[in-house]
Amino acid sequence: MTVQLAPIPDHVPLPAGFAAAGVHCGLKKNGQLDLGLLLADAPVPAAAIYTQNRLVGAHVHVCRDHLQRGDGLVRAVLVNSRNANCATGPQGIVDAQACCAALAARLGCPTEQVLMLSTGPIGAPLPRQRILDHLDALLEQASGDGARAFSRAIMTTDTYPKAIFAEDAALQATGFAKGSGMIHPNMATMLGFLVTDAKLPRAEDARAVLREVADRSFHRVTVDGDTSPNDTLVLLASGRGRGQSNGGALLTDLAQQLARQIAADGEGATRLMTIEVRGARSEAEAAHVGRVIATSPLVKTAVAGLDPNWGRILSAAGRAEVPFDATKARVWIGPAAVYENGVCHPEREGAAHQHLANETQVVLGVDLALGDAAADVWTCDLTKDYVQINADYRT
């Protein structure tokens, strides 16, 4: 079960100056793609943000070190799935660096211009030789047509690849993401990649744009409130576009689409839920209340059961430590304002139920009546399939 937002396009373009590839190197069973590459024609300004979990995968150390030593210039990003290279001790860092160095040697660039990211189960040593043995194949396949293959190579429990191309009059951008469980907004909540031809000449420009983009996209999606030790979002900007803008608006739109795809592909999901919070004193407060509602198991199971249970929505908002007055608040489910001014409207629950039953993209809203600020947060319902998938993950 999963919510399909739109047909996945057969071809996903890349902005000028980028190539991509995906191969099978033997980590996943059944020959599925498990090693991906994003390649820039020349070193480009880059930025990354990482999990805030205290447990971090080896790649977080290596990426941070390489971006710092390389002045934020990146030539290539290598990604493996099916192994997180996390809780693997010093050997994990050695393994990741060895992969970066081997790829850099083939590209003729400094090692620090190569990043490596890993995703999958924690605790097993990285099978680094399999990766090293497939670097040549990966480079051979890298092309402007490689976005689809890359998006497949980074999948774990995702049921479909997440790759989106967007452009405006002046700029192009392609975004990739993986993730459908262990998803919560606490820095980048999965692996995400944004490549654009926007001009972000200095690495600090790239970092500023990336933070702004993430705050309004990946930081507003949650599946289960759990963060992964490997969550990382990477931005590469070739600067070859026609426009002079920093690409923030285009990248935010792209990242929001990817964030919605992650929620829609949440483990076991049957509904993509948009939590609309209105009437807050600040956008940050609105987003906070939205995240509390979006992580409530009771709200998420009610949606799975098609139950327009406004009491659970209001109760969840009520524990967000925001001092709103419940007798002035309003709660809506789709078109139906099921609670207003301290009173519920059972006669409107039929319309709310119809919304939950008939739509795969549903809206739950709350107005706190405190101010004018608003934010949307995306999540999915909590189903028996979520439990099944996560009870059986390693068996």
Added chain:
Amino acid sequence: MTVQLAPIPDHVPLPAGFAAAGVHCGLKKNGQLDLGLLLADAPVPAAAIYTQNRLVGAHVHVCRDHLQRGDGLVRAVLVNSRNANCATGPQGIVDAQACCAALAARLGCPTEQVLMLSTGPIGAPLPRQRILDHLDALLEQASGDGARAFSRAIMTTDTYPKAIFAEDAALQATGFAKGSGMIHPNMATMLGFLVTDAKLPRAEDARAVLREVADRSFHRVTVDGDTSPNDTLVLLASGRGRGQSNGGALLTDLAQQLARQIAADGEGATRLMTIEVRGARSEAEAAHVGRVIATSPLVKTAVAGLDPNWGRILSAAGRAEVPFDATKARVWIGPAAVYENGVCHPEREGAAHQHLANETQVVLGVDLALGDAAADVWTCDLTKDYVQINADYRT
């Protein structure tokens, strides 16, 4: 499915000076008990703590008002299940006060010496006439043998009643609780009642003891991270015991047993989980980390799947915003230290799996290697039955 900790005794005594009763007044289907009474021979010092949810049931307003106006002296506590009297507007408060006044008139005491608590679904008007019609029957049945009936009358989705008697050389105490979903430590996380013959002459003594007791018991249990608008814990102290102690130790022991019962009876639970946090800088910090682990859907589904997934335990601890060093931490599952000093021990996972598979009361532990403080938190696993129960709750 539920975890049975111990056989429920046929008879639960009450301390000197207390009587209890439970009747069916027509709120629950099938003639089950739904109206309970705790009665003191004379007004006794009392204290209560309430939900910190911004949405609060009518009874929270009424209890707070009565305890304040009555100088913390209470003669009787009336409890109905199957209706939360929450989000019912001003009428809900009027209804609760009317029930208190009618009972006070029969007892010949001031209205403010009667408390009323409600639990059940939110949003429907309180069927107050049914309650009023059964006050005489309730008073007739009230006796020292009424603890079992009271404990049944306050049940909602509980699969068994929760009533425990405890005594030491000098004091006696009986505790009651209800709750198996919408359970999270944010003030009292359910309805709970503690009656004792300890001497707590002033209401402020009772409040101080109750806060201390709750911090080490009900504030350390979670089923799903959701708090209810009606959560309330009430303490009544008759002062008729032989001892001079304030009863804090005995009441803490009692309340911890009730808290464990609530977790064991968590909706859909197959395992009572004790999260042992060691090596923290303070007890509060240890309890905080324990609560984050205890609310992780990934940890809870892993236990449901009998998967000794130490990576999820460490990841959950890692997002608690406590700056520990994951390479010095230790994680254990039952007898098996599956992660130590940054390295996992797959060869010990068999023993950890056996612990999860063979025991219904399982232990997950983490040592943060920061200090000497410790705390235990109790929760249950997250199963498909939890989803089923909460998806279908109102249908």
